[in-house]
Amino acid sequence: MTPEAKPLGEGSQADVGGNADLENLLEGVLTGNRRALARALTIVENGGPEARWLLKRLHPRAGRAHIVGITGAPGVGKSTLVNALAREYRNRERRVAIVAVDPSSPFTGGALLGDRVRMRDLAGDTGVFIRSMASRGSLGGLARATGDVTTVLDAAGFEVILVETVGAGQVEVDIAKEAHTTIVIEVPGMGDEVQSIKAGLFEIADIFVVNKADYPNAERVELALKMMLDMSKPREGWRPPILKTVATRYEGIAELADTIEAHRAHLQATTGWHRRVHQRAQEEFYRILRRQLVENLFASLPPGRFEEMLDRIVAREIDPYTAAQELIAESERGE
Amino acid sequence: MTPEAKPLGEGSQADVGGNADLENLLEGVLTGNRRALARALTIVENGGPEARWLLKRLHPRAGRAHIVGITGAPGVGKSTLVNALAREYRNRERRVAIVAVDPSSPFTGGALLGDRVRMRDLAGDTGVFIRSMASRGSLGGLARATGDVTTVLDAAGFEVILVETVGAGQVEVDIAKEAHTTIVIEVPGMGDEVQSIKAGLFEIADIFVVNKADYPNAERVELALKMMLDMSKPREGWRPPILKTVATRYEGIAELADTIEAHRAHLQATTGWHRRVHQRAQEEFYRILRRQLVENLFASLPPGRFEEMLDRIVAREIDPYTAAQELIAESERGE
Numbered sequence: 001m002t003p004e005a006k007p008l009g010e011g012s013q014a015d016v017g018g019n020a021d022l023e024n025l026l027e028g029v030l031t032g033n034r035r036a037l038a039r040a041l042t043i044v045e046n047g048g049p050e051a052r053w054l055l056k057r058l059h060p061r062a063g064r065a066h067i068v069g070i071t072g073a074p075g076v077g078k079s080t081l082v083n084a085l086a087r088e089y090r091n092r093e094r095r096v097a098i099v100a101v102d103p104s105s106p107f108t109g110g111a112l113l114g115d116r117v118r119m120r121d122l123a124g125d126t127g128v129f130i131r132s133m134a135s136r137g138s139l140g141g142l143a144r145a146t147g148d149v150t151t152v153l154d155a156a157g158f159e160v161i162l163v164e165t166v167g168a169g170q171v172e173v174d175i176a177k178e179a180h181t182t183i184v185i186e187v188p189g190m191g192d193e194v195q196s197i198k199a200g201l202f203e204i205a206d207i208f209v210v211n212k213a214d215y216p217n218a219e220r221v222e223l224a225l226k227m228m229l230d231m232s233k234p235r236e237g238w239r240p241p242i243l244k245t246v247a248t249r250y251e252g253i254a255e256l257a258d259t260i261e262a263h264r265a266h267l268q269a270t271t272g273w274h275r276r277v278h279q280r281a282q283e284e285f286y287r288i289l290r291r292q293l294v295e296n297l298f299a300s301l302p303p304g305r306f307e308e309m310l311d312r313i314v315a316r317e318i319d320p321y322t323a324a325q326e327l328i329a330e331s332e333r334g335e
Numbered sequence: 336m337t338p339e340a341k342p343l344g345e346g347s348q349a350d351v352g353g354n355a356d357l358e359n360l361l362e363g364v365l366t367g368n369r370r371a372l373a374r375a376l377t378i379v380e381n382g383g384p385e386a387r388w389l390l391k392r393l394h395p396r397a398g399r400a401h402i403v404g405i406t407g408a409p410g411v412g413k414s415t416l417v418n419a420l421a422r423e424y425r426n427r428e429r430r431v432a433i434v435a436v437d438p439s440s441p442f443t444g445g446a447l448l449g450d451r452v453r454m455r456d457l458a459g460d461t462g463v464f465i466r467s468m469a470s471r472g473s474l475g476g477l478a479r480a481t482g483d484v485t486t487v488l489d490a491a492g493f494e495v496i497l498v499e500t501v502g503a504g505q506v507e508v509d510i511a512k513e514a515h516t517t518i519v520i521e522v523p524g525m526g527d528e529v530q531s532i533k534a535g536l537f538e539i540a541d542i543f544v545v546n547k548a549d550y551p552n553a554e555r556v557e558l559a560l561k562m563m564l565d566m567s568k569p570r571e572g573w574r575p576p577i578l579k580t581v582a583t584r585y586e587g588i589a590e591l592a593d594t595i596e597a598h599r600a601h602l603q604a605t606t607g608w609h610r611r612v613h614q615r616a617q618e619e620f621y622r623i624l625r626r627q628l629v630e631n632l633f634a635s636l637p638p639g640r641f642e643e644m645l646d647r648i649v650a651r652e653i654d655p656y657t658a659a660q661e662l663i664a665e666s667e668r669g670e
Contacts, residue, residue: 060651289632293628319390321391
């Protein structure tokens with residue numbers, strides 16, 4: 001059973017009452033207390049009534065951050081580029097958060113290690129906050145958690161939120177699509193193909209970065225991207241620029257930050273910004289609605305009723321469509 | 336908005352009435368008509384009331400097929416191996432279906448091409464059916480469709496269903512997990528790392544295949560897998576065997592088919608088979624329940640009510656948690 005499928009795994013739908021501890025935590029998040037922020041993020045990642053309590057109150061404070069998705073195949077140097085970009089934002093005195101969606105197995109987890117490796121580079125700077133999230137092994141669960149985590153960081157006053165995902169699957173594409181600006185990283189020398197095409201990332205890019213641009217064939221990758229862009233029509237009046245970087249040497253990073261700003265300005269000058277905010281809110285609202293409906297249903301059924309029906313489905317005494325109709329009807333009759 | 340999120344995208348929840356066309360289609364599927372089967376699969380992939388009508392009736396006939404998931408990183412030779420395996424099953428006079436979950440972009444689609452490339456090899460054999468499915472760009476939508484497609488093929492009498500997915504993301508891992516037997520393919524020479532570890536596939540393997548075993552370093556990959564298996568504990572009393580194949584030359588394929596049979600026999604001799612069937616049914620039932628709840632909600636709300644609430648969320652006049660509670664309450668009061 002996926003975590004999302006757990007009938008009672010997320011606690012009841014009821015809000016938690018006036019909890020002094022949560023009130024303090026909320027206050028801490030809004031006043032820049034890092035330990036409060038870390039705890040709030042853990043609560044929000046785990047879901048449940050406390051998470052909802054916090055998110056309800058943080059939601060009105062969020063909506064100002066620029067969310068930048070950064071994705072690419074494994075090995076393109078995402079983390080190095082993201083760290084370099086965070087530094088660049090710090091030089092510009094912008095408060096920046098990094099959310100690294102960890103590509104590691106749902107079973108082994110590698111999120112903590114990631115935190116430490118990164119921290120060395122930016123440690124001690126209170127204008128930076130770094131959060132690694134491991135995959136939870138549930139469809140959609142990670143996308144939900146990522147959205148909630150950015151809401152908290154946004155409400156906590158981070159002006160730029162860099163969401164780093166490995167571009168390797170639909171979930172990651174969906175997470176990247178929720179950003180205002182999406183950066184897709186390519187590198188030279190990973191065979192003839194442009195990797196982002198293969199991974200389904202080409203269409204979601206607002207900005208292409210050819211990282212490791214000091215390697216041979218960097219021009220070939222750039223040329224291939226250019227040709228493909230020539231064949232596609234621009235979205236929202238924006239042709240994705242192609243930038244070259246050597247993230248390990250900090251080359252091209254200032255230009256990248258400038259281009260991200262230019263994209264933001266373009267979106268805000270057109271309907272693009274609103275369209276993306278709307279899209280993001282719609283996905284989030286729909287996810288929350290769906291989850292609450294399921295929780296309500298399970299709360300109204302007698303314990304074991306779902307499992308009883310499931311056993312009949314396994315025995316092929318009833319099909320799952322009819323079984324679902326029956327459970328919903330029972331719940332509505334309040335049996 | 337994802338297809339799953341479309342309020343009215345899947346039609347109303349009502350069953351479709353006595354439809355002679357659908358009755359004929361159902362009859363065709365059950366009597367081995369290939370055109371009827373292809374049409375039924377398209378209906379089922381698209382979802383909606385006709386899909387439900389068919390699935391309700393096909394569900395009692397399904398449950399006999401052995402579902403074999405086959406996954407691995409791009410470039411390991413999945414399609415060649417799957418084709419070779421299908422041939423081997425045909426030599427053994429087993430009816431076999433291939434479901435290829437296409438790794439191509441949700442935007443460009445590549446499913447049709449895949450069908451043709453494969454068909455050349457096995458064309459004209461009525462004991463084989465091949466279906467390519469493109470990614471739909473929706474979280475969970477592909478997993479739903481894959482489950483429904485295997486139900487149809489199972490009911491149509493295919494004894495072995497090979498579900499091929501690219502092992503690159505959580506969705507694919509989830510699809511692979513729904514199989515009775517999961518095969519993870521490795522190849523030599525893709526760097527030092529064992530790819531399946533990186534992709535989160537190591538833990539879901541019931542059988543490892545080192546394909547392209549005539550390449551240098553094949554022994555190294557085998558050794559690395561052995562060492563990792565030595566460190567993990569067997570699941571359900573089964574230690575995943577490691578087989579070597581050269582799929583292009585048909586080497587090792589008979590042994591692979593034997594090992595798949597051995598795994599099935601092992602599962603059936605223990606509680607493993609039932610546990611997997613139960614797990615699969617649970618995921619499916621939960622998905623169906625969730626979808627019906629959402630459809631019921633949208634059906635009971637006045638047109639535009641969701642969008643109205645969404646606009647208030649975007650304007651940050653209301654948070655999405657409170658908004659969801661309000662919509663559900665309205666729907667329950669029958670406003």
